[in-house]
Amino acid sequence: MPGDDATVLSTREVLSTRELILHEALQCFADAGYEGTSLNDIAAAVGIRRPSLLHHFESKEALYGEAFERLLSDWMERLDVAIASEAIGWEKFEIVLSAGFQLFEDNPNYVRLMRREALDGGGHLGIDLSAVLRPMFDAAAEYLERQMDEGTFRRFDARHLLLAAYGSILSYFSDAPFIDGLIDDEALSKDSIREHKEHVLRFFRAALMV
Amino acid sequence: MPGDDATVLSTREVLSTRELILHEALQCFADAGYEGTSLNDIAAAVGIRRPSLLHHFESKEALYGEAFERLLSDWMERLDVAIASEAIGWEKFEIVLSAGFQLFEDNPNYVRLMRREALDGGGHLGIDLSAVLRPMFDAAAEYLERQMDEGTFRRFDARHLLLAAYGSILSYFSDAPFIDGLIDDEALSKDSIREHKEHVLRFFRAALMV
DNA sequence: GTCTATAACCCGATAGAC
DNA sequence: GTCTATCGGGTTATAGAC
Known part of the structure; x- marks a missing residue:
């Protein structure tokens, strides 16, 4: 099952301290941003003191970088599986969008971290987020254009279409x-997420299908 | 209101300094977030020292609050005009969406400030952002539902539709x-914005119009 | 209104004992 | 691995001179 974020720490199988720190750090960074969280906050969440934290990671930036890289590689791995699907036409598009939703539903806090990176233009990190994701973005755009050429989808600008999809899905989670x-329900409840996902899919289908 | 010339002049000077501070503060907060900007940054942008800044605003939080409230009321005023339009059907929807685009295009930096508030859930402010915007949100949803009842628009969940539109438009600016x-162009260039706006409108039209 | 000087606090990071 | 203690630098905010 995906979403090891939800892994419960049993008394028998204890995670390493490093792992614990990474987990709590992601939570804190997602909640308050890079500048907004202190090493004290993270240390308190783990249950240790600040200097002990810096024994495992040589700096705040190093801790943030490692946490973010882990999240990113996990996401890319899961998206790759969806993109490699052999479905065609609308079904494939639906599979990829659904994978995006599932990704965010499993890691609701991490979405906000990703959003903060997009806002800041990757200031805290050495890695360029858009450069990493661009191959996937291009592949998706080319797939859409092929479908439009074949007449399966109504013709739109594929890249602006993807940007619109990206914004409408990500925002629902990041701005929860x-x-x-x-709305009257809780945005991140299982029912609300399913409702929003089904609506977005139905909406895109109505616009795309001839 | 009436007063001798000296009083008027000095009052104007006070306001212009305050105004200058508010302007630079918005820029800084939008660029780096609340925690990420220091009063030194703002004071340097204005060209004065930090203590002088605190002579005009009693605290950093007060400065932020006042700047944000001004931005918010400006936006609501402009949106109200669009919503009060007497157009009907698709045209009215297009007018409101266009007003949103124009709003963001005119204040590209402020979009990021709004996004940061949405991310933090209004932590820095006393005012509840969603509570302020909810009346507009409800009015828009009721308008959409009326159009759907009349058969002018294809039926969708009006609120989730609005959330999707909100996300796709706001994200384009906030994540520029x-x-x-x-993409290969600059996202916030005049051409790119017009392109994205026209695409989103065409996309929503294709999904909504029967 | 703006300034210098300073108070009081929190931050990230280091040194060294256990 | 975790701790106490501390350094050096940053922050907001205040006091008082000009």
Whole structure:
């Protein structure tokens, strides 16, 4: 089952301290951003003192970088599986979008971390987020264009279409605290997520299918 | 209101300094977030020292709050005009969406500030962002539902539809540094914005119109 | 209104004992 | 691996001179 974020720490199978730190650090960074979280916050969440933390990671930036890289590689791995699917036409598009939703549903906090990186333009990190994701973006755009050429999809600008999909899906998760106040249900409840996913898929289908 | 010339002049000077501080503060907060900007940064941008800044605003939080409230009321005023339009059917929907685009295009930096507020759930502020915007959100949803009842629009969940539109439009502006790396043009160039706007409108039209 | 000087605090990071 | 203690630098905010 995906989503080892939800892994429960049993008393028998204890995770290494490093792993514990990475887990809590991601939570804190997602909640308050890079500048907004101190090593004290992370150390307190783990249950150790700040200097002990810096014994495992040589700096705050190193800790952030490692946590973010782990998240990113996990996401790319899962998206690759969806993209490699042999489905065709609308079904394949639906599979990829669903994978995106599942990704975010399994790691609701991490979405906000990704969003903060996009906002800052990757300032905290050496790696260029858009450069890493661009191959996937190009592949998806080319797939859409092929479908439009074949007449399976109505013709749109594939890249702007993908950007619109990216924004509408990601925002629902990243802005959940804000959206909570706009709708009556809790945005991140299982029912609300399913409802939003089904709506977005139905909406894109109506626009794309001739 | 009436007063001798000296009083008027000095009042104007006070306001212009305050105004200058508010302007630079918005820029800084949008660029680096609340925690990421220091009063030194703002003071340097204005060209004064930090203590002088705190002579005009009693705290960093007060400065942030006032800047944000001004931005918010400006936006609501402009959106109200669009919503009060007497157009009907698709045209009215297009007018409101276009107003949103124009809003963001005119204040590209402020979009990022709004996004940061949505991410944090309004942590820095006393005011509840979603509570302020909810009346507009409800009005828009009821308008959409009326159109669907009349058969002008294909039936979707109006609220999830609005959330999707909100995400796809806002993200394009807020994540511009990230999107720059995904497309070949600059995301916030006049041409790119017009292109994205026209695409989103055409896309929503294809999905909504029966 | 703006300034210098300073108070009080929190931060990341290091040194060294256990 | 974890701790106490501490350094050096940053922050907001205040006091008081000009």
